[in-house]
Amino acid sequence: MATSIDVSDLNIYYGDFLAVEGVTIPIAARSVTAFIGPSGCGKSTFLRSLNRMHEVVRGARVEGKVLVDGEDLYGDDVDPVDVRRMVGMVFQRPNPFPTMSIYDNVLAGQRLNSKRMKKTDADDAVERALRSAGLWAEVKDRLDRPGSGLSGGQQQRLCIARAISVEPEVLLMDEPCSALDPISTIVIEDLIHELKAQYTIVIVTHNMQQAARVSDTTAFFNLAGVGMPGRLVEHGATEKIFSNPDESATEAYIQGRFG
Numbered sequence: 001m002a003t004s005i006d007v008s009d010l011n012i013y014y015g016d017f018l019a020v021e022g023v024t025i026p027i028a029a030r031s032v033t034a035f036i037g038p039s040g041c042g043k044s045t046f047l048r049s050l051n052r053m054h055e056v057v058r059g060a061r062v063e064g065k066v067l068v069d070g071e072d073l074y075g076d077d078v079d080p081v082d083v084r085r086m087v088g089m090v091f092q093r094p095n096p097f098p099t100m101s102i103y104d105n106v107l108a109g110q111r112l113n114s115k116r117m118k119k120t121d122a123d124d125a126v127e128r129a130l131r132s133a134g135l136w137a138e139v140k141d142r143l144d145r146p147g148s149g150l151s152g153g154q155q156q157r158l159c160i161a162r163a164i165s166v167e168p169e170v171l172l173m174d175e176p177c178s179a180l181d182p183i184s185t186i187v188i189e190d191l192i193h194e195l196k197a198q199y200t201i202v203i204v205t206h207n208m209q210q211a212a213r214v215s216d217t218t219a220f221f222n223l224a225g226v227g228m229p230g231r232l233v234e235h236g237a238t239e240k241i242f243s244n245p246d247e248s249a250t251e252a253y254i255q256g257r258f259g
Contacts, residue, residue: 003069003169003200004029005050010064011229012042012049014057020046021229023064025219032192032201034211034238037221038259042230043204044174046221050202051087051172052080068170085109087170088163093179094155096147096162103143105158106130109166125165132198133161134191153184157191164199171195173203177210189214208254212242220250 005027012020020042027033035043048054049062052073066073073083088109096105106126110117117125126143130136135157139150147158156176163171173192177185192201192214205211211218219235234247245251253259 005170005200005202006065006067007050008065008067010046010049010062010066012045012054013059013061013063015059018229020049021231023232025232025235027200027202028217029200030196030198031216032196032203032214033217033219033235034215035202035204035219035221036206036208036211037230037233037253038223039206040230041221041223043221045230046232047172047174047202047204048089050170051084051089053084053089055080085166086168087172088166088168089172089174090156090159090163090176092175094152094159096150096155096158098146098148100147101144102130102139102147102150102158105147106161106165108162129161129165130158132164132195133157134187134194135161151184153180153187156180156184156188160188160191160195164195168199170200170202173201175204175206178206185210208242208256212238218242220245220247220253222249222253 007023007025010023011018023046035047037043045054050066054060062074068086097108100108103126106129107122127136130139135154138154147155150158177188180188189210195201215238217235218238218241220233220241221230222233223230234245234250241250242254
């Protein structure tokens with residue numbers, strides 16, 4: 001299912017404000033790409049542009065191209081709903097639907113897409129998604145209980161199950177471990193390693209150690225000053241970015257001299 005992403009000369013605007021400028025980056029299929037950089041440098045904005053989620057803010061628009069398997073996500077005939085089905089997202093804080101059971105949370109995406117399923121097919125889809133998210137063994141005997149009753153780490157894995165139940169090609173994760181305890185963080189990181197065999201994964205993280213642990217490629221974003229647009233400074237193999245980056249700003253950020 002996984003496929004590559006090619007971004008060319010992408011500018012992201014909110015009204016007249018240029019938030020992110022001139023991003024060009026290839027994102028390889030079946031790999032983990034980490035976006036790092038100081039707060040306010042456009043990492044999450046750029047991440048959300050990869051499935052047009054930023055468009056929920058009035059006045060948002062882009063210039064440039066985002067190609068997924070050669071198809072421009074911003075083409076005139078492309079429906080943003082179809083984009084978000086193909087490119088799923090997991091947010092910073094676990095957000096299971098509080099009035100829904102674990103079972104119904106997993107199926108929420110498919111039902112929002114008006115996809116009717118037989119009970120046996122729905123059962124299979126729930127089990128498959130929960131197994132993929134490493135949660136099945138923990139919840140299989142309480143699928144009818146509210147998803148909000150799970151622990152924080154379990155809720156985040158439930159959200160991952162919900163995202164992958166619609167069988168996307170790409171999975172975006174915006175600081176998925178920032179609200180979790182260290183043990184839950186390790187579980188999510190291990191899960192990311194497993195999921196990249198099937199999905200193209202892009203993750204935003206402020207945790208340098210996490211980026212080094214989970215990603216194959218790292219992209220460093222920065223901005224020249226307050227009110228200036230975020231820019232992609234450099235990207236490359238994670239080992240190189242963390243050991244021998246090309247740009248002095250990247251080295252300074254990784255070493256904790258700013259940010």
